[in-house]
Amino acid sequence: MSEHLHQVTVSVNGVTRRGEIPARRLLADFLRMDLGLTGTHLGCEHGVCGACTVLLDGVPVRSCLMFAVSADGHAVTTVEGCCDPGGELGPVQQAFQECHGLQCGFCTPGFITTIAAYLEENPKPTEEEAREAIGGNLCRCTGYQNIVAAVLRAAEIKREREAPHE
Amino acid sequence: MSDKLVGRPLVRKEDPRLLRGDGRYLDDLGRGALAAAFVRSPVAHARIADIEVEDALDVEGLVAVYTYEDLPGRVAEPLPLLIPHPDLTHPRTPYCLANGEVNHVGEAVVMVVATDRYVAEDAAEKIRVTYEDLPPVVTIDQARAAERLVHEDAPGNVAARSVQTNGKGDAHEAIAAAPHRLALDLQIERSASMPMEGKGVLAQWDPDDRTLRVHSSTQTSTSVRLAVAAKLELPPDRVEVITPDVGGGFGVKIVHPWPEEILVPWAAMTLGRDVKWVEDRREHFISSAHERGQQQHVEVGFDDSGRLHGLSVEIWHDNGAYVPYGIIVPIVTSTQLLGPYKVGAYRVEFTSLYTNTVIVTPYRGAGRPQGVFAMERTMDAIAEYLGLDRLAVREANLIQPEEMPYDQGLTFQDGRPLIYDSGDYPTMLRMIRELVGWDGFEAERAAAAAEGRRIGIGVAAYVEGTGMGPYEGAHVKVETTGEVVVSTGLTTQGQGHYTSLAQIAADVLGVGVGDVTVITGDTRRFKYAVGTFASRAIVTSGNAVAVAAGKVAEKAKRIAAAALGGGIFPEELELVGGTVRRREDPETSIDLRTVAVLSNPLRYAFDEAAKAATQFAAAVGTGDEPGLEATGFYMPERSTFAAGAHGVVVETDPETADIKILRYCVVHDCGVVVNPRIVEGQVHGGVAQGVGGALYERIVYDDAGQLVNASYMDFLIPFATEVPHIQTAHMVTASGVNPLGLKGAGEAGVIPTSAAVASAVQDAEGLAVRRMPISPSELYELRKLWKSRKEQVSA
Numbered sequence: 001m002s003e004h005l006h007q008v009t010v011s012v013n014g015v016t017r018r019g020e021i022p023a024r025r026l027l028a029d030f031l032r033m034d035l036g037l038t039g040t041h042l043g044c045e046h047g048v049c050g051a052c053t054v055l056l057d058g059v060p061v062r063s064c065l066m067f068a069v070s071a072d073g074h075a076v077t078t079v080e081g082c083c084d085p086g087g088e089l090g091p092v093q094q095a096f097q098e099c100h101g102l103q104c105g106f107c108t109p110g111f112i113t114t115i116a117a118y119l120e121e122n123p124k125p126t127e128e129e130a131r132e133a134i135g136g137n138l139c140r141c142t143g144y145q146n147i148v149a150a151v152l153r154a155a156e157i158k159r160e161r162e163a164p165h166e
Numbered sequence: 167m168s169d170k171l172v173g174r175p176l177v178r179k180e181d182p183r184l185l186r187g188d189g190r191y192l193d194d195l196g197r198g199a200l201a202a203a204f205v206r207s208p209v210a211h212a213r214i215a216d217i218e219v220e221d222a223l224d225v226e227g228l229v230a231v232y233t234y235e236d237l238p239g240r241v242a243e244p245l246p247l248l249i250p251h252p253d254l255t256h257p258r259t260p261y262c263l264a265n266g267e268v269n270h271v272g273e274a275v276v277m278v279v280a281t282d283r284y285v286a287e288d289a290a291e292k293i294r295v296t297y298e299d300l301p302p303v304v305t306i307d308q309a310r311a312a313e314r315l316v317h318e319d320a321p322g323n324v325a326a327r328s329v330q331t332n333g334k335g336d337a338h339e340a341i342a343a344a345p346h347r348l349a350l351d352l353q354i355e356r357s358a359s360m361p362m363e364g365k366g367v368l369a370q371w372d373p374d375d376r377t378l379r380v381h382s383s384t385q386t387s388t389s390v391r392l393a394v395a396a397k398l399e400l401p402p403d404r405v406e407v408i409t410p411d412v413g414g415g416f417g418v419k420i421v422h423p424w425p426e427e428i429l430v431p432w433a434a435m436t437l438g439r440d441v442k443w444v445e446d447r448r449e450h451f452i453s454s455a456h457e458r459g460q461q462q463h464v465e466v467g468f469d470d471s472g473r474l475h476g477l478s479v480e481i482w483h484d485n486g487a488y489v490p491y492g493i494i495v496p497i498v499t500s501t502q503l504l505g506p507y508k509v510g511a512y513r514v515e516f517t518s519l520y521t522n523t524v525i526v527t528p529y530r531g532a533g534r535p536q537g538v539f540a541m542e543r544t545m546d547a548i549a550e551y552l553g554l555d556r557l558a559v560r561e562a563n564l565i566q567p568e569e570m571p572y573d574q575g576l577t578f579q580d581g582r583p584l585i586y587d588s589g590d591y592p593t594m595l596r597m598i599r600e601l602v603g604w605d606g607f608e609a610e611r612a613a614a615a616a617e618g619r620r621i622g623i624g625v626a627a628y629v630e631g632t633g634m635g636p637y638e639g640a641h642v643k644v645e646t647t648g649e650v651v652v653s654t655g656l657t658t659q660g661q662g663h664y665t666s667l668a669q670i671a672a673d674v675l676g677v678g679v680g681d682v683t684v685i686t687g688d689t690r691r692f693k694y695a696v697g698t699f700a701s702r703a704i705v706t707s708g709n710a711v712a713v714a715a716g717k718v719a720e721k722a723k724r725i726a727a728a729a730l731g732g733g734i735f736p737e738e739l740e741l742v743g744g745t746v747r748r749r750e751d752p753e754t755s756i757d758l759r760t761v762a763v764l765s766n767p768l769r770y771a772f773d774e775a776a777k778a779a780t781q782f783a784a785a786v787g788t789g790d791e792p793g794l795e796a797t798g799f800y801m802p803e804r805s806t807f808a809a810g811a812h813g814v815v816v817e818t819d820p821e822t823a824d825i826k827i828l829r830y831c832v833v834h835d836c837g838v839v840v841n842p843r844i845v846e847g848q849v850h851g852g853v854a855q856g857v858g859g860a861l862y863e864r865i866v867y868d869d870a871g872q873l874v875n876a877s878y879m880d881f882l883i884p885f886a887t888e889v890p891h892i893q894t895a896h897m898v899t900a901s902g903v904n905p906l907g908l909k910g911a912g913e914a915g916v917i918p919t920s921a922a923v924a925s926a927v928q929d930a931e932g933l934a935v936r937r938m939p940i941s942p943s944e945l946y947e948l949r950k951l952w953k954s955r956k957e958q959v960s961a
Contacts, residue, residue, distance in 0.1 A: 025284075036197065038187070038190075039186070039187020039189070041191065041363070043362045043363070043878075044447040045447055046879065048877070048878035049878055051362060079187035080186065083186060089182060089185060089186070093182075096185055097181040098177060100177070100843050100844070100847050102181060102184060102660075103661070103662070103848075104362070104414040105184030105185075106189075106361075106362040106411075106414060108184060109187055131886050132887065134886045135885050135886050140362050140851070141362075141414055141660050143850030143852075143889050143915075144886035145889070146847060146850065148886065
């Protein structure tokens with residue numbers, strides 16, 4: 001018996017995407033398999049590591065713990081959507097390169113989305129707050145020190161870029 | 167300031183791609199490929215009585231189901247023993263799919279191939295395997311007792327027994343004759359590499375030109391290629407193995423061929439379809455490799471100053487159910503245990519034991535953390551016994567810089583003599599003393615005590631053999647666009663090789679780092695390599711890149727000299743700023759890319775640039791080869807030895823026994839540093855794994871051999887909130903065995919962490935820490951034990 005398919009319409013990185021998918025298709029798999037957006041990575045598939053974090057209407061969610069059909073009618077932002085409108089690296093991405101906040105890069109997309117959302121909430125975090133902000137994402141390579149530095153640097157870059165030009 | 171790129175903390179070239187989500191990891195490839203899933207043993211030790219697959223056959227989208235009975239020829243044979251050793255007398259390796267018996271939870275029994283992973287798992291769920299349970303051997307104690315056997319034909323559960331001595335007399339006699347003696351029983355528990363990306367394989371068979379293309383998330387694509395070719399009985403030239411972006415390795419991905427690396431390509435050939443398997447997290451826990459589990463018994467003899475006269479160590483090493491990677495881990499423990507010290511007469515004996523658990527193969531540090539734990543716990547025990555300062559005891563035993571190169575009198579894991587090439591250990595300990603605030607600590611302790619807080623300080627030092635052979639190679643080519651393409655055979659999994667190797671090549675060729683593209687782990691581009699493990703990549707491939715780039719530079723000078731004319735000799739030229747120019751007269755120059763054009767004498771001029779290189783203008787000598795390119799290799803005579811010392815201050819909660827790291831300091835010497843930013847990152851990451859191994863991470867099996875914490879919920883990898891800020895200080899003692907003076911840095915951070923933390927916890931608590939990791943509940947129990955012991959003594 002073939003699986004029943006459901007229509008979904010999701011705004012992904014500002015583009016309306018449609019799909020016909022089984023009810024059990026995870027949001028992460030929909031993004032990766034159906035839309036070819038492979039920047040979102042699966043590290044544990046049980047909601048702990050945070051590598052698959054995407055923003056649902058601007059709020060970080062684990063895309064491995066959510067069915068794609070539940071995202072119907074919502075807006076999703078993935079790491080691919082975290083670049084600046086001109087296509088250059090976004091503030092968080094830029095800060096990660098400057099601070100050496102990534103090594104293998106597998107967990108990185110989940111950090112980028114998490115931090116991008118966090119800085120909307122708290123544009124000028126302290127070091128302690130920065131560490132707390134990334135406290136739900138696992139990284140096996142960096143020891144986090146440079147990621148904490150990247151959060152602080154990203155806040156700076158964001159302020160610089162958002163400052164009104166003379 | 168030097169205009170050299172080596173030594174500069176450049177940002178990484180590979181980052182923008184990875185940061186935009188444009189990385190290509192294994193599961194990002196092969197869209198539309200069939201998916202494989204595995205039925206794995208749910209029991210630790212059993213005979214397989216029956217496998218019923220009928221129910222699975224009705225699942226829509228199922229393509230194939232395979233059991234051991236379906237496997238042909240060499241696919242049905244046991245997997246290879248990769249590193250044989252004379253002392254490994256009873257080697258046992260697994261089959262690709264279980265052949266009538268399973269020896270650990272997670273062993274693959276049935277392979278299912280379907281249209282996607284959801285469907286493959288649906289079908290796998292419907293397969294019924296009947297097991298006849300056998301009693302499992304779970305712990306080292308059970309393995310030593312040998313009341314039950316893992317393999318009936320491996321008596322005593324012993325895979326290997328090995329003894330080494332250092333040729334400095336009989337250790338037992340030296341200990342007996344020493345003024346003082348101590349004995350310690352120590353234990354380190356199991357942990358695992360646990361990269362964020364598990365393993366994965368994609369195989370594509372081209373029936374037209376009979377070529378197999380395999381992508382694998384591996385630390386060695388060249389050796390996977392040869393293993394796959396051997397198993398599938400294909401000429402190696404018909405097999406390509408490509409390592410895409412890899413989401414961390416830390417040792418577990420050096421093992422090969424994994425059953426899936428044979429089965430997935432075999433299925434792709436058999437079915438004529440692309441097949442992909444991506445390991446999920448639970449599979450990674452129960453079927454990839456673990457490490458660290460050891461028991462140790464140390465006996466030491468020493469004098470009043472704490473100087474060692476003799477050291478005898480017995481090690482019982484848990485190697486899991488099979489030994490496909492040989493006995494490298496206990497060999498490394500046995501030999502690297504000595505660290506920066508002279509120990510007098512040394513004898514080490516290890517017994518490598520089978521258990522019904524996941525195989526044990528190198529995890530970052532590869533046996534060194536256990537060895538350092540033994541040595542450093544011993545140093546602390548001596549200091550306590552003699553009432554001496556712990557650093558003073560260490561200083562009394564150090565190898566001095568003027569004694570380099572220093573022969574430890576042992577055979578290292580590469581079969582070569584264990585000779586330290588260079589190092590300045592007294593300076594290293596002096597630096598860690600200052601960095602961690604050793605001398606002012608008693609005042610700090612008193613101040614904390616006045617607030618009702620309990621703190622302790624610890625230190626641990628290590629020496630790490632890095633950059634071992636047999637070799638690595640590289641191909642360097644200057645394109646006619648001026649782009650330099652560097653290909654090396656070893657793989658990369660986050661170490662920044664695309665940048666650090668580019669720095670080395672750019673310096674030799676006088677170009678910018680932006681002009682250099684580095685390709686790793688692709689057997690289509692470079693077929694000869696060993697792999698990325700044992701802190702060897704920058705040492706071996708780095709020197710190979712320098713050799714190959716040097717050959718290219720020489721060739722560029724030859725061609726440029728001919729093209730410039732006027733009787734200029736190649737020796738008068740230098741490569742600077744993308745040009746080849748006369749050293750004495752920089753105006754006399756030619757662009758490197760033009761030299762690349764000239765290097766390929768053409769019959770046909772298809773564009774303006776090519777016109778310059780037609781056979782009538784060419785400057786390539788008749789004895790030369792076309793193309794501005796060369797291949798070079800570096801074959802080290804033996805390993806080069808890096809070193810370091812860590813200092814840590816912990817606070818233990820008097821009530822809850824919570825252990826918090828207040829300060830973590832690292833002194834690190836990896837010889838000449840190519841990219842300080844990258845090295846610093848490697849140290850941070852290693853320390854974080856070390857902190858995990860000291861305080862949080864352990865693999866827990868129950869009595870039946872079930873791995874009970876096979877998830878990130880229960881296997882506690884530290885988050886940012888658990889890893890301390892790390893202060894680092896670097897020293898540079900250039901390697902004496904390779905031209906660039908490099909030593910490896912990949913594993914360093916993790917090696918002494920458990921030993922240093924144990925030292926600090928013991929210092930805070932005034933009780934003996936003999937086993938790591940240590941959790942708050944274990945510390946709590948330890949306190950009770952010591953309290954009752956003290957009461958017994960006073961009563």
